[in-house]
Structures are given as C-alpha cells and as structure tokens.
Amino acid sequence: MVSGRKNGHDARTRAVPWNLRLAGLLAPALAVMILLFGGGLILGALQALGQLPGAGMAELTTAHFTRVITDPDFLTSLGLTFHIALTSTVIAAIVSVALALALTRWAVRIRLVHFVLQVPLTVPHLVVAVSMLFLLAPAGLIARLAAGAGLIASPGEFPLLVNDRWAIGILLVYVWKEIPFITLMVLSVLQNTGGELIEVGRTLKAGPWQRLRFILLPVIAPSLAAACLIVFAFTFGAFEVPYLLGRTYPMSLPVWAYRSYMDVDLAARPEGIAIGLIIALVVMGAVALSVWLNRLTAGRGSWR
Amino acid sequence: MKTWRQSTLAAAIVLTVALPFLPLVLWSLSQRWFFPGLWPQQWGLRAWQHLLAAAGGQVASGLLQSTLLAAVTAAVSLVVGVPAGRALGLYAFRGKTLAAVLVVLPLIVPPLSVAMGLHLWFIRLGLAETFAGIVLVHLTVCLPYTVFVMWGVFANYDPDVEDQAGGLEVGRGLAGDAASGVAGHRGGGPLLLSALLVPVPEHPDHRRGPGHDPADPAFCPHGQRGSPRGGRGEPGFRGAGLSRAAGQRPPPGPRRPDGGALMGELRLESLALGYGPDPVVRDLTLSVTDGEMMSLLGP
Numbered sequence: 001m002v003s004g005r006k007n008g009h010d011a012r013t014r015a016v017p018w019n020l021r022l023a024g025l026l027a028p029a030l031a032v033m034i035l036l037f038g039g040g041l042i043l044g045a046l047q048a049l050g051q052l053p054g055a056g057m058a059e060l061t062t063a064h065f066t067r068v069i070t071d072p073d074f075l076t077s078l079g080l081t082f083h084i085a086l087t088s089t090v091i092a093a094i095v096s097v098a099l100a101l102a103l104t105r106w107a108v109r110i111r112l113v114h115f116v117l118q119v120p121l122t123v124p125h126l127v128v129a130v131s132m133l134f135l136l137a138p139a140g141l142i143a144r145l146a147a148g149a150g151l152i153a154s155p156g157e158f159p160l161l162v163n164d165r166w167a168i169g170i171l172l173v174y175v176w177k178e179i180p181f182i183t184l185m186v187l188s189v190l191q192n193t194g195g196e197l198i199e200v201g202r203t204l205k206a207g208p209w210q211r212l213r214f215i216l217l218p219v220i221a222p223s224l225a226a227a228c229l230i231v232f233a234f235t236f237g238a239f240e241v242p243y244l245l246g247r248t249y250p251m252s253l254p255v256w257a258y259r260s261y262m263d264v265d266l267a268a269r270p271e272g273i274a275i276g277l278i279i280a281l282v283v284m285g286a287v288a289l290s291v292w293l294n295r296l297t298a299g300r301g302s303w304r
Numbered sequence: 305m306k307t308w309r310q311s312t313l314a315a316a317i318v319l320t321v322a323l324p325f326l327p328l329v330l331w332s333l334s335q336r337w338f339f340p341g342l343w344p345q346q347w348g349l350r351a352w353q354h355l356l357a358a359a360g361g362q363v364a365s366g367l368l369q370s371t372l373l374a375a376v377t378a379a380v381s382l383v384v385g386v387p388a389g390r391a392l393g394l395y396a397f398r399g400k401t402l403a404a405v406l407v408v409l410p411l412i413v414p415p416l417s418v419a420m421g422l423h424l425w426f427i428r429l430g431l432a433e434t435f436a437g438i439v440l441v442h443l444t445v446c447l448p449y450t451v452f453v454m455w456g457v458f459a460n461y462d463p464d465v466e467d468q469a470g471g472l473e474v475g476r477g478l479a480g481d482a483a484s485g486v487a488g489h490r491g492g493g494p495l496l497l498s499a500l501l502v503p504v505p506e507h508p509d510h511r512r513g514p515g516h517d518p519a520d521p522a523f524c525p526h527g528q529r530g531s532p533r534g535g536r537g538e539p540g541f542r543g544a545g546l547s548r549a550a551g552q553r554p555p556p557g558p559r560r561p562d563g564g565a566l567m568g569e570l571r572l573e574s575l576a577l578g579y580g581p582d583p584v585v586r587d588l589t590l591s592v593t594d595g596e597m598m599s600l601l602g603p
Contacts, residue, residue: 044421237414
C-alpha cells in the first residue's frame with residue numbers, strides 16, 4: 001500500500017494542510033464541548049440573571065444571586081458542603097497513600113487486588129448510599145450486630161450515623177468510593193518509578209522517614225494532587241448522596257440547588273440555577289488556587 | 305511473616321469492598337426481617353419474583369434503554385474524542401492551553417450546574433426526555449473524559465511505531481497491537497488517568513499476517529501527519545527507525561493469550577521505501593523468524 005512514490009508525494013504536500021488536519025482532529029470535540037458545556041453555563045447564567053425566555057423579563061437582575069447569598073442558611077450550607085468535600089477527600093487521600101505504600105512494599109498479588117479495587121469504581125454512588133443506609137441506620141445491620149452483642153437494647157440507643165449532624169454516612173460512602181480511585185492513581189506511579197528510587201535511597205542510607213518524605217511523597221505528589229482535585233470537585237458538586245443520607249436541614253449546596261430547581265414553584269428555578277453556578281465558581285476557584293499554589297512551590301524548588 | 309501481612313491486607317481489602325453488597329443481597333432475599341434479628345426471620349424470593357415476573361417487561365425495557373444509552377454515548381464519545389485526544393497528546397500548537405482548559409473544565413465543574421442551564425433549552429428544542437437529548441447531556445461529561453484519557457495515552461505514544469508498521473506493510477491489526485503495546489506499557493504519564501482507566505490490552509487476534517489486511521488509513525496515516533516530534537524527512541532518523549522495526553523485537557507489553565510472543569515470523573514482500581522522490585529500497589523480499597535479529601541500515 002505504501003510505496004516509496006506515494007510516501008514522497010505525501011511528504012511534499014504535508015506541510016500545507018497541517019493546521020487544517022489538526023483542526024479536523026480537534027474541532028468536533030471542542031465544538032460539542034463549547035456548545036453543550038459552555039452553552040449550558042451561559043444559558044444557566046442568563047436564567048439565573050432573570051432572563052426567562054418567553055416570560056418577557058428583559059432586564060438583567062442579580063436578585064436571585066443576592067437572595068441566595070443573603071439567605072441565613074447559605075453560610076451553613078456552604079460550610080456543610082465544604083466539610084463533606086474536604087473531609088472525605090483528606091481521609092481518602094491518607095488511607096490511599098498508606099494503602100498504596102503497603103501494597104507496593106509487601107508486593108501483594110497485584111492482579112487480584114487491582115481487580116478488587118476496580119469494583120467500587122463501577123458501582124454507582126446511589127447503590128452505595130442505599131446499602132450504607134441498610135448498614136448504618138438505627139435498625140441496620142451494624143445496629144443489629146450491636147444488639148446481638150448486648151451493647152444496645154433498642155434501635156434508639158444506636159448512634160445516629162445516617163442523616164446525622166456530621167454527615168458521617170455521606171463521608172463513608174464517598175470514602176468507600178474514592179479510596180480505590182486515588183489508590184490506583186498513586187499505585188500506577190509507584191509501580192513505574194517508586195521501587196528503584198527507594199533502592200537508591202537505601203543505598204544512600206536514607207532512613208524510612210527520609211525515604212517517605214524525600215522520595216515517595218515527591219514522586220506521588222502530582223498524581224495524588226490531581227486525584228484529590230477530581231475527588232474534591234466531584235464531592236462538592238454531587239447531590240445524590242447528600243440527598244439520600246443527609247439531614248433535611250441544613251442542606252448541602254447541591255441538594256439545595258436540586259430542590260429549588262425541582263420546586264413546584266417555577267419562580268424558584270432561577271435560584272436553583274444560581275446556586276448551581278455558585279457551586280461551579282467555588283470548584284473552579286479551588287482548582288485555580290491549587291494550580292497557583294503548585295506553580296508557586298514549583299518556582300521555589302524544593303519546599304521545606 | 306510477610307505472607308501473613310499480605311493475606312491480611314488482601315483480605316481486608318476484599319472484605320471492605322464486599323461489605324456494602326451484603327445488606328443488599330440479604331434484603332433482596334428476605335420476606336420478614338425485624339430489628340434484633342441478624343438474619344431474616346423469613347426468607348423469600350418475592351422481591352426477585354416481582355422484579356422478573358410482574359415488573360419484568362418494565363425492567364427489561366429499562367435495561368435495554370440504559371444499555372443503548374450507554375453504548376451510543378460511549379460510541380459517540382470515542383468517535384469524537386479519540387482524534388482530539390490524539391491531537392492534544394502528540395502535537396504542540398498555539399491555543400493548546402485553551403483547548404486543555406476546555407477539556408478539563410467539564411470534568412471539574414459539577415454536571416448539575418451545566419444540566420440545569422441546558423434543561424429549559426432542551427425543552428424548547430424538543431430534546432428534553434428524548435433519547436438524543438439524554439445522550440447529549442451525558443456527552444458533556446463523557447466526551448471530556450474520553451479526550452482526557454486518550455490525551456494521556458497519546459502523550460506516551462510514539463507515532464513512529466505506526467509509521468514503521470505502515471512502512472513494513474503491516475496490516476491494521478498488528479499496527480494497532482504495536483501501538484497499544486507502547487501505550488499500555490508505559491503507564492504513568494503526565495496524565496495518570498490513562499494508566500488507571502485503560503486496562504491491560506487484550507489481544508484476541510494476532511494471526512493476521514502482513515498483507516492479509518488492507519492498511520487502515522486511520523491507523524496508518526503514513527506520510528500524512530506533520531509531527532513536530534517525529535523528525536520526518538531526515539534520512540538518518542528514518543534509517544534508524546527502519547532498522548529498529550525490522551529488528552524484530554516484539555513490543556514488551558502485549559502477549560498472546562497462549563503466552564507466546566507477539567509475532568512468530570515477519571515476512572516482507574516486495575517492500576519499497578523512499579525519501580521524497582528518491583527510492584532507497586526497491587522490491588525487497590525477506591523473512592525473519594522468531595529470535596532472529598535483523599537490521600537494515602540506511603544510506
């Protein structure tokens with residue numbers, strides 16, 4: 001198929017249409033994303049600014065945003081959402097690093113563990129949330145175990161772990177879901193480079209703490225940070241799990257947005273969209289902040 | 305000592321992963337299960353019977369609908385997303401940062417924020433609650449993921465492998481194997497999602513020999529790509545590339561299911577190769593068997 005003649009022909013004509021070829025590769029995907037993602041945000045912003053198409057409200061107004069932000073519950077909801085996202089990300093990150101280190105160090109049969117670790121990635125959050133309800137509820141499986149052991153006499157004595165004040169049920173679902181994700185991200189780096197560098201550190205008489213601090217953590221830092229960002233962004237914006245396992249008051253921001261949007265009162269819709277956009281802004285701000293911090297520390301060389 | 309630790313850790317992982325499935329399975333098999341009881345007081349298949357018999361039609365149609373939805377969304381994501389991932393992974397160009405931001409942002413911004421904005425307009429366009437509309441909404445997340453993952457794969461990928469396969473008149477199947485061998489082997493790249501989400505490639509069909517399969521233009525864009533990394537048109541580089549490919553070393557990644565190496569024999573039939581208009585190799589026919597080293601040195 002590829003003869004010398006044809007090869008040469010292509011080599012000569014190639015230089016001209018390169019940009020076009022590149023555009024051809026990129027354009028369809030970028031067009032879809034600009035149209036659906038950008039369009040969704042812009043149309044949402046228009047609605048949140050009072051532009052209900054067909055309803056004839058032509059004037060731009062920030063009333064919906066101010067009503068949300070000045071709501072007495074706004075700060076509580078924001079705090080709760082931050083608590084859910086940050087706590088679950090931090091716990092999952094710590095456990096994941098320990099787990100990845102242990103797995104590489106003890107050379108656990110990687111294939112089996114890899115397979116088992118991928119199972120939670122495929123299970124929908126809703127399914128895990130329902131099963132946590134069955135496990136942790138006052139009459140759930142764990143409460144029954146406690147009753148069997150004589151620790152509690154009635155369901156009412158069991159500590160509240162779902163729909164609770166500290167969002168423990170929500171955190172557990174997220175931690176169960178996200179630990180495998182972060183672990184696999186970290187493992188993929190450790191398996192490629194970690195072992196040899198650790199050997200080098202050993203021959204240079206680095207102690208266990210030094211090996212962890214100066215070799216392992218820098219090696220896994222980029223992928224760990226990327227994984228944590230993705231997890232934080234997801235847990236900050238997802239509404240299903242808090243909807244199912246959270247308290248009815250205060251609500252996390254995504255639940256509030258969903259409730260307002262689905263309200264029978266159509267006038268509450270722009271408010272829901274405004275909350276959705278505030279969530280998007282917070283998440284983008286967090287990502288921008290972490291990128292900026294990353295550049296700052298990278299410019300300084302090694303940080304101590 | 306060591307094995308004891310290993311099995312404890314493995315058991316802990318398996319148990320933790322399995323735990324949430326336990327109440328689901330038990331509850332689906334119970335008829336009556338009141339509080340203090342650790343086991344259902346009365347077992348029964350009522351839930352499953354209802355699901356499979358009474359609501360069977362509904363469940364089946366829902367399952368079909370979901371499967372179709374997932375398949376169509378995945379197919380569109382791949383068709384649109386793989387070329388974009390290839391462009392981002394292989395080439396440096398002006399505006400790449402902007403394109404990268406466009407790809408990453410939909411992964412970070414919650415889909416809830418986007419979907420609420422789209423909803424009203426989907427209603428007006430008659431797309432809401434239609435199959436096409438749901439596929440489109442899913443694309444806002446699935447397409448960026450595809451591009452992102454493929455970007456990571458192609459960032460670790462040497463397009464010369466395709467060229468060599470193309471230059472040796474290797475069919476599509478083998479060119480793909482060589483390519484996935486490279487991508488699969490070097491896992492952790494700048495975008496580590498690739499290593500996570502792309503499983504070790506399976507290779508059901510390695511028997512397709514040279515010449516049996518028409519070279520796919522999509523997989524062997526020989527001479528059509530202006531790779532800034534390739535150094536194409538430099539005779540020395542091409543010569544080295546040729547000898548590397550003809551050197552018959554199977555890529556280290558993929559293995560046949562029977563455990564054998566990738567290729568048993570390489571046959572070249574009437575091979576021609578040239579730089580620009582100057583032919584260097586004309587009508588070359590040779591065969592290399594397993595384990596044999598062979599190199600063609602360029603001018």
